[in-house]
Amino acid sequence: MSSELTRQDDVTIRFAGDSGDGMQLTGTQFTETTAKVGNDLATFPDYPSEIRAPAGTRAGVSGYQIHFSSRDIYTPGDAPSVLVAMNPAALITNYKDLQPGGIILVNTGAFTEKDLQKAELDVNPLTDGTLSGFRVIEEDINQRTIEALEGTSLGKKDVLRCKNFYTLGMMYWLFSRPIEPTLEWLNVKFAKKPELADANIRALKAGYNYAELLRLFQGRYEVPKVEDVAPGFYRNVMGNQALAIGLAAGAEMANLKVFLGSYPITPATDILQYMSLMKNYDVITCQMEDEIAGVCTAIGASFAGRLGMTTTSGPGLALKTEAIGLAVITELPLVIVDVQRAGPSTGLPTKVEQADLLQSMFGRNSEAPLPVLSCATPADAFDCAVEACRIATQYMTPVILLSDNYIANGAEPWKLPDMDKLEHFPVEFVTDPEGFSPYNRDAKLARGWAKPGTPGLAHRIGGLEKDSKTGNVSHDPDNHQVMVDLRLAKVNGVADTISIPPLNGPDSGDLLVVAWGSSYGAARAAVERMQKEGVTATHMHMRHLRPFPHGLADIFRKFKRIVVPELNMGQLAYVLQAEYPEFRFEKYNKVKGKPFQARELKAHFEKLLEEKS
C-alpha cells in the first residue's frame, strides 16, 4: 500500500512521555538515524531532575526535541510540528508549544481515569476540544505493543517497556527513515539478552508496518538530506561527548597526558564518564571525594607534568574557587569545565542558564585573572576544549571553559577535523638547570614548567606570593605589585593569539547582536531570518570572553545599536559596558531554564529596529 509522499525541508518533533517511558532513548535513536540519512539536525532533551518523579505526573514528564532539515540549522527548533505524547501529563504540558495544525500522536493506552487524575486533569483533553486546531492521531500503543509481542517469554511489564520502540517505528515510517541503524544498535546493545533485542526489534518493525498498513497519518514525509554539505567525514555528537574528546585531543596536541580529577554533578557528569572509557589513550580519571579534591588532584597532577583538568557545574565551580586561585598563583596549566545549569544554589539542575560568566571571571579572592571561553554548539565544544588546552599550556594558567545544559545534552552532526591540519602546540618542559628559576618567563610571560623528577631543578611553589626573580617566598610590597601586574598582563596577552570573531552579516548597520555560549544558535537563526526578509542585522558570536579579542571596538563603532541576548540578567553586557564605556550595550535577558527561541529573539530585534525608526 503506498502513501502520498510530501517533501518537507524542516521538521521538529518532540517526543514526550513519563520519565520511565524511554523517551530520551527514542529521541537519541531517531537522532542517530537522522544523522545517517544526511540531514542537519539539532536536539534538545528536557527532563526532570528527579530520576523517577512519580509516574504519570506532570513533574515526571521527560521530553526530547529534534529539529532536522535539508538545510543548515542552528537550533533545536522553536515550535514542534509533531508531538508524540505517551500519557496525559506529557500531552497537557507540551501541546501548547506545537505549531498550529501540527500532528499529535497520542498513546490512548495511558488515558484511563487514573492516568488523568495523576496528570491533574478533570476532563479528558482528547474529548473536550482542547486539541482542536491540531491533527490528533489516537492509538492505543500499549495494546498494539502487547499484540505485537504475543508469544514472547517476557512478562507484561517488560513487554510494555517496548512501546517506545513501537512508537519509534511509527515515526520512522512517517518521516521515511530507515530502521536498520536502530536494528543494528539493538543487536549490539542487547547482545547478551537476545530476548530483549528480539522484543524491541519486533516492536519497532510492528510500529513501522502498522503505520504503513493503516495509513494512520494520511500521508508520509520525506526530508531530503542536505545537498550542499561540505565534503568530509561527519559523526553525530552530544556536547559533553565532544568536550571529552576535545579535552583528550587538546592534551595530545600539547604532547601531554590527561589527568581528570572530578566529582559527579549534573549536567557535567557525562564528561567524566566518557573520559573514564579512554584508558587506552593513557587518560587518567579520578572520581574524587568532593569538588575541591577534584580540582586539587588536577593541580597536583599538573605540577607533576600531566595536563590537569576538572569538570563541574556552577555549584561545583563555587567550591573549587580557592583552589583555582592556587593554580593562578602557582601558574600551572589547568582546564576547568563548567557545564552551567540554572541556579543559584541547586536551582534547576537539569535546566539551562548562562549565569556563571561573572563567577568564572571574578569569583575568586583577590586579583586572580584567568582566561574564560565558551562553546556555542555541541560540535563547537570540541574546538573550544582544544583551545582551552592550548591557552592553559601555552600560558601556564588555569582556563575556564563554559558550556551549558543545552549544549551538553544536545546533539548535532560534527564535521570531523582534518587530522593533518590540526595545529599541535607541544609543551617543552624545562630541563636545563643553568640559570633556572621557577618564575623565569618566556616572551608571552608564561613561566617555565619544570617537572619534579628532573635533575637539578628541585624548587618549591605554592600559595604564598613569590619573588618575581628567585621564586622564593616574598612579602615585599613592590614585588607583590609586580607579580599581580605580570599575572594580569599574561592573561591579557592571550588576546594576541585569538582572532576577531567572524560576523554573520554586514560589518556595519543598524543592529549588531552579540551572543555567547549556546545562545549562538537562536541568535544566528533569528538574524539570518531577518536578513532573508531584507532587514539588515548582524550577528557576532563571542567564543573568548576573557580576554576579549583585539579590535572589538572597531566593530562596535560601526553599528547604531548593540544588543546582547543572554540567559542571565545581563552578565556579558555588564562586562562589555565596563570594558567599552563609549558604546551602549542593550540587554535582552531570560532566566526560565529554557533556551532562547529564534522567533522570540527575532521579534525582539525587530522591535528594537522599529523603535529606532
Next chain:
Amino acid sequence: MSDVQQLKGKDFKSNQEVRWCPGCGDYSIISSVQSILAELGRDKDNVVMVSGIGCSSRFPYYMGTYGFHGIHGRANAIATGVKVANPDLDTWVITGDGDGLSIGGNHMIHSLRRNVNLKIILFNNEIYGLTKGQYSPTTPQGQKTKTSPFGSVDAPFNPLQLALGAGATFAARTLDVRPKHMKAVLKAAAEHNGAAFVEVWQNCVIFNDGAFKHWSEKKVRDDQTVDLVAGQPMIFGAEKEKGLRSEGCQIQVVSADEASIWDPTVESPGPGFLMSQLDKDPSMPRPFGVFRQVEAPTLDDLVHDQISEVTDKLGEGSLKDLIYTPDSWEVK
C-alpha cells in the same frame, strides 16, 4: 642512583631561612626527615613535599626537594594528584591537626581509604599555631584557648583512631623530643608501600607549651609511655619491669615477663585500635610506634595497572581513533 653520591641530611635543606619559633618541635621533625631521606639514599630531585596551611605547612620551603605549598586542608588531595600522575615520585604530605583533621579531614580519610602511596606526617600540637592559639580538633576538652576562654566543649579526635577507621595500611605515632624513635618510625613509613600515616606529637612552645609533658619529659616518660615494637613484648617502666597484656578486648598492666608480643601486621585494625584506646585511660601508658602495618594494593598502582590492562586489550589509541569512530560517515 649508582652514579649519585650518597647525600647527607644537610643536602636535603633548601637555602631558605627557617622561620619557626625558636624551640618549636618542628625543627626536630624536619631534621629527622632530612636525615632518614639521606640514610635511605633517596634522590632529592625525586622527592616531592606537599603541604597545606599552618606552621607545619611551611615545611616544603625548607627542604631542598621539590615542594608544593597548597591551600588549607588540601595537601592530601594535591599529593594524590602528584602521586597518581607520576607514581615514581617519592611523595610526602606535611600537615597538622587543624589542616589535616579539621578543614582537610575529608581528604585525609579518603586518601587513606584509597591507600595512595603517600607518606603523611601529621604534626599534632593540639592547637592552631599560625592563627595564634585557637582550639583544634585534637585539643582536649576543657582546655582554655583564645576561642575557648571558658574551656573547650568540643570532644577531640584521636588521630590514630581516625586513620585506622579510614583503613590506613600504616599508622604510627611518635614525638618530637625522641628523634631516634621518630627516625625509626619515619623510616618504616618511608619504606611502607601504601599510605603511611604518622602522627607526631609536636610541642608548640608559644601557644600550647607543655601539652605533652606528662608523656614527653624524661622523668616520667618511661612510666607513662610504652613503645610498640613489632615482634617484641610490650614492656615499659624505668626498669622495664612492667608490661601490657591483651586479652580479648582488655589490656592490662602486668609484669614484664607476662607482656604480650606486639604484632602490627595482623590484618585486623583491631589491635591497633585497642592500643590507641589506652589514651582515654589515665592509669595506662600512652603507646608509641607502629600501630598497624599491612600490605594492600595502592591507588597509584591500580590506576596505572588498569590503564595497561585496557591498553593491552584494546591497543593503544591514537588521536585519530578518538575522533574518527566507526559511526562516522563520509560526505563526498
